[in-house]
Amino acid sequence: MSRLGPLFNTLRAENRRAVVPYLVAGDPDEALTVPLMHSLVEAGADIIEVGVPFSDPMSEGPTIQKGHERALEGGTSLLSTLALVKQFRETNTETPLVLMGYANPLERKGYAAVADACAEAGIDGLITVDLPPEEVAAMNAELQRQNIDNIFLISPTTSDERVATITAQASGFIYYVALKGVTGAGHLDTDAVEAHLATIRQHTNLPVAVGFGIKDADTAATVAGCADAVVVGSALVDLVANDLSSGGSHTSAISGAHSLISSIRNGVNLATSN
Amino acid sequence: MTIDINPDLYAQVPDEHGRFGIYGGKFVAETLMSALAELESLYNDLKDDPAFLREFDLDLAHYVGRPSPLYEAARWSDMIGGGRIYLKREDLNHTGAHKVNNTIGQALLAKYMGKKRVIAETGAGQHGVASATVAARLGLECHVFMGEEDVRRQALNVYRMKLLGAEVIPVTSGSKTLKDAMNEALRDWVTNVDNTFYIIGTVAGPHPYPMLVRDFQSVIGREARAQSLTMTGKLPDALVACVGGGSNAIGLFHPFLSDNEVAMYGVEAGGKGVETGEHAAPLSAGIPGVLHGNRTYLMQDENGQIMHTHSVSAGLDYPGVGPEHAWLKDIGRVNYVDATDTEALAAFHRVTRVEGIMPALETAHALAYAEKLAAEMTPDQHIIVNLSGRGDKDILTVAEIDGIDLGTR
Numbered sequence A: 001m002s003r004l005g006p007l008f009n010t011l012r013a014e015n016r017r018a019v020v021p022y023l024v025a026g027d028p029d030e031a032l033t034v035p036l037m038h039s040l041v042e043a044g045a046d047i048i049e050v051g052v053p054f055s056d057p058m059s060e061g062p063t064i065q066k067g068h069e070r071a072l073e074g075g076t077s078l079l080s081t082l083a084l085v086k087q088f089r090e091t092n093t094e095t096p097l098v099l100m101g102y103a104n105p106l107e108r109k110g111y112a113a114v115a116d117a118c119a120e121a122g123i124d125g126l127i128t129v130d131l132p133p134e135e136v137a138a139m140n141a142e143l144q145r146q147n148i149d150n151i152f153l154i155s156p157t158t159s160d161e162r163v164a165t166i167t168a169q170a171s172g173f174i175y176y177v178a179l180k181g182v183t184g185a186g187h188l189d190t191d192a193v194e195a196h197l198a199t200i201r202q203h204t205n206l207p208v209a210v211g212f213g214i215k216d217a218d219t220a221a222t223v224a225g226c227a228d229a230v231v232v233g234s235a236l237v238d239l240v241a242n243d244l245s246s247g248g249s250h251t252s253a254i255s256g257a258h259s260l261i262s263s264i265r266n267g268v269n270l271a272t273s274n
Numbered sequence B: 001m002t003i004d005i006n007p008d009l010y011a012q013v014p015d016e017h018g019r020f021g022i023y024g025g026k027f028v029a030e031t032l033m034s035a036l037a038e039l040e041s042l043y044n045d046l047k048d049d050p051a052f053l054r055e056f057d058l059d060l061a062h063y064v065g066r067p068s069p070l071y072e073a074a075r076w077s078d079m080i081g082g083g084r085i086y087l088k089r090e091d092l093n094h095t096g097a098h099k100v101n102n103t104i105g106q107a108l109l110a111k112y113m114g115k116k117r118v119i120a121e122t123g124a125g126q127h128g129v130a131s132a133t134v135a136a137r138l139g140l141e142c143h144v145f146m147g148e149e150d151v152r153r154q155a156l157n158v159y160r161m162k163l164l165g166a167e168v169i170p171v172t173s174g175s176k177t178l179k180d181a182m183n184e185a186l187r188d189w190v191t192n193v194d195n196t197f198y199i200i201g202t203v204a205g206p207h208p209y210p211m212l213v214r215d216f217q218s219v220i221g222r223e224a225r226a227q228s229l230t231m232t233g234k235l236p237d238a239l240v241a242c243v244g245g246g247s248n249a250i251g252l253f254h255p256f257l258s259d260n261e262v263a264m265y266g267v268e269a270g271g272k273g274v275e276t277g278e279h280a281a282p283l284s285a286g287i288p289g290v291l292h293g294n295r296t297y298l299m300q301d302e303n304g305q306i307m308h309t310h311s312v313s314a315g316l317d318y319p320g321v322g323p324e325h326a327w328l329k330d331i332g333r334v335n336y337v338d339a340t341d342t343e344a345l346a347a348f349h350r351v352t353r354v355e356g357i358m359p360a361l362e363t364a365h366a367l368a369y370a371e372k373l374a375a376e377m378t379p380d381q382h383i384i385v386n387l388s389g390r391g392d393k394d395i396l397t398v399a400e401i402d403g404i405d406l407g408t409r
């Protein structure tokens, strides 16, 4: 059973917003991933989005592309990503985990096998960037069989009509892509985000997470004013990569990541405390 | 080989979901779905519109120089001593390859949509040049994405694009070739979707691209079919074309698909030999999967990662192939074969010396296979080979391989 529904029920009851860090599994090596995930939870993460490395990550900007490349150099695959998830679950059975990736690794393993492996590892939701509603039915059926949420993306270009069809099929939460562009782009228009979220909420009671373009505590706080969850990706991937490339160790990278997510946690809490 | 396939089948693909059997579709990020829907509905309105078709035909006649000749390569055929080889001379088109047929069509669509900026991906640079050309003519801003490796080996075309006013953006991610250029073009499109038209250069990408590029390129096969009947009194026994993404091949094949007596051969890049793994022959050695918006045969590893490809020709150096080819392979209508780098280079030299026609290295793959095929045929039979482009762009590559220093390095 997915942990996402119960988590959002609790958060709503407490008037809290979720902080959702994104990392690429195996970036830059598999030894970092699980300790980093635990530290993110300690810093206040409510959900972790685990990126599955892919050779052609079409929706990623340069920062996360490089994360995928580093992880692939180390040999991380969909299956080894799930092995890392399993390892994380040895000591954390609470925090919802969402896999985010691209269609081809799923196609290669077969949708049914992927759903089974995700359930076994303890995955709660799946976001597949290049499986829009028109193409996701087969995968979705397998995920439902395992009670895993398929997380749909809605973007600034999604028409009202599409919002209605998407929300009708969605479960877990809706992921609103806050800008036209790739991850890590820098032109977030928070007024426009607020307007779009209002439209989405006319169609669904599901929680709405906002991602793409959230870099720091300030943007996170602003977005948390209207969203149920804020996703922080490039800023975290960049911080870890910079720390390691300037001579840092796993320990220093993890502690840097911890402070980033703590400060975002505080920003988000402030936004909802008044 | 006899083929027994219902001739009505081909008009039924793609279906309304953009599927060719299990292939094709629209596997893109949500942000692009509305742009694809807009393009699809515009194209559905225009594709049978007499005014649109007249504009397209006039451009092809007066700007591109169509129809392109069908030429009997008499001396080469005599040397081989088997079937007769006819060359469909797409190299004589303005800008030197078949690519321009498609860019003319897509530029017209961009014009109807009021887009002021076009982007394109390119491997060999022929599609980039053709895009830069139509952009110059229509006064559109043009950005061309090209893998760093291809920028190096197709330096002449890079300079041509710059002269035409386009900006060439070298792509440094991944394998630095055509697939990475396409990733980058898609990223640009997601970012600038409001004002930008993406001119895809081959029959790949998300629906409706494989369909509309096929339709624009089918002028090749329609002309060739009529020319064959006029010149020889019959249909060809076989068609041969090289397959990168597959646009020149589908353009030649499509109007003949219902003619079950016409055999068809799509020639992929065998690189250093398909058995070495260093090639670009997904139909010969790939597995179905999803990349760049469609389901098709892909060169991929057991984890679904796209593999690096190798070909001496930049335009064939791509790990995927258009979804209609994937379907035509599965139903058995078209035979997909390969030619190696070495075979292609030999054919390049031979046709240049024997016919005075210098083919593109992409095209040379088709010529290499046609030579083998003709040798097994009789003089009353004939083959049409799509001479998809001219080889001027490749002379630096050929010189380098032959160890000749032109003083350009």
Ligand SMILES: Cc1ncc(COP(=O)(O)O)c(C=O)c1O
Binding pocket: B097, B098, B099, B123, B124, B125, B126, B127, B201, B202, B203, B242, B243, B244, B245, B246, B247, B248, B249, B314, B315, B316, B360, B362, B363, B388, B389, B390
């Ligand atoms: C002359 C020529 N032929 C063939 C190709 C391969 O493309 P396609 O398979 O789409 O025809 C190219 C691509 O750059 C080309 O320039």
